Amino acid sequence: MSIGEHLHGWGGLPTYPFPDPEKDAEAQETAVRLLPAADGVAWRIGVDSYDAAETWPEAFARFLDTVDAARVRSIVVGSWADAYDNRPDDVIDAIVAARAQLPALRALFVGDIVGEECEISWINQGEVTRLLDAFPLLEEFGARGGEQLEFPAVRHAHLRKLKVQAGGLPVAVVRGIAASDLPALHDLELWLGTSEYGGDADVDDLAPILSGDQLPSLKRLALRNSEIQDAVCAAIASAPVVARLEVLDLSMGVLTDDGAAALLGGQPLTHLKSLDLHYNYVSKEIGARLADTLTPAGVELNLDTDDAESDEDDDGSVWRFVAVGE
Template sequence: MTIGEHLSEWGGLPTHQFPDRHTDAATQAAAVRDLPAADEVAWRIGVESYDPEETWTEAFARFLDTVDPGQVRALVVGCWPDAYDSGPEEIFAAIVAARDRLPALRALFVGDIVMEECEISWINQGEVGTLLDAFPVLEHFGVRGGQNLVFPAVEHKNLRKLTVEAGGLPVEVVRGVAASELPALVDLELWLGTPEYGGDSEVADLAPILAGDRLPNLERLALRNSEMQDAVCAAVASAPVVARLRELDLSMGVLTDDGVAALLGGQPLTHLKSLDLHHNYVSTEIGARLTETLTPAGVALNLDTDDADSDEDGETVWRFVAVGE
């Protein structure tokens, strides 16, 4: 599976594409006239990946001069020219330079790019700590693409949701997130990925997250899209952070009966509101055991195999994470 649709919402607001620049004055005026209020949507700013009419920073400058930036609550960075070859350093600099004009900004996503624009593992990223430092009141932050992604250990007192999507997360990114001080964080989602696309972390790198000491308010933990999903499950089975979670998401990875057996043999999960294991390689038998354990307690369990093949006979020829290249 690849990512074929842009985000439909971010920061609790529906996304809205800021219109392209039109050479025809009447068309341009009509596009501006029909815009929603600045605080009603998450503004998606993106340009064509190939031979765009303007650069991303030019589109952003138009945006700041068109809407009331002081009312903007959510911003989504879409595609920039040649994202498979160029990083977003100029984009980051432009956003940071505009921080005083964006006092209401509470949600930011970088890299809402679909496969027709650039495959997820080809997206070049940058040092996202500069954005978090520049917006200390930010509450939702997300980034897509692991190539050249840098996420140093940060301290952010207001961040409530952090999402990092990749076909493979570099180990230094995982360690940076794990070492960050995020006392307000409620929702953490990491797409760990596969070594083929740069995902070289190991379960031990997740230890600070699973201990939960720096995440006192965490309610949802998603460790998704991992080739080492069975080992992740074994670690989660005894992780202290699990006791305070409401939602646990271990979906989209190479999950087999071994991983489910580890969950069944570990700490109780009956306090959870939901457990998401969709896209898996789990046999009907052990899936039924998990269902019988959790469903009577009111846990919403998702064992949908999606486009993965269930492991009925203990053998599956092809096993892939849901999102790779």
């Protein structure tokens, strides 16, 4: 998923931007008349990042007054004012307060914000698990931005998909997700990021996830965008959860021959439908060994190295970078 453009869909529905307020009453009436069915799209609600004409809660109140809220299935929270300075506490408060008006809500994403609005590692977040508590029937949840993100351990019986994107994911968040009881979770995606942007978790913090004890339904695991990708691969090589996966995604990070060799020397991966390692620093030789091992078994393997960036110092030291940092 690119963060250079807004989400195209969420919760199995295409995104549709809820219109800004029109100064002209006739134009506003026309915009409302042309709105799609309330349950036919993922409604993207956002305000200008700079000098917004209204607050996010005000835009959300207009939304609730305009659409048939009882039928809304998916909401994508776009930018709130000055996301680089402000936590979205009032955003979360507004959505939680409207829970009785949104009985059909099954998918929610907080922070569909692109670079020109606010760089991913500058996005301030909040205690997003309040939304999971408020919507016990939610099936998909996502958040972008790791600054001030809070995710204490929760139990949620219906959540099937959890995606958290960050240039650096705080260790407390990783531990909170790892300690959560999510029996229906089918798809878990974490962008671990770099220590430079607050990503201070290590492989030990992932142990509850890799054991799979509280994730009996997991079919897709994505541990992406990590500067410790080699260590993650070494842990994956013997992780119990892998045997039940269909899709394994270890892309966008600093993956070298060491990590790829650990995958080759670990438990068989031939049962997978796909293994995504795109954006990597793996040599052609090791890449060919992976392909020779997995492709004949029908595993879709992505080893695309396009866009992987590195720098070399005058002393010969090589600096490698994750796909998404700042």
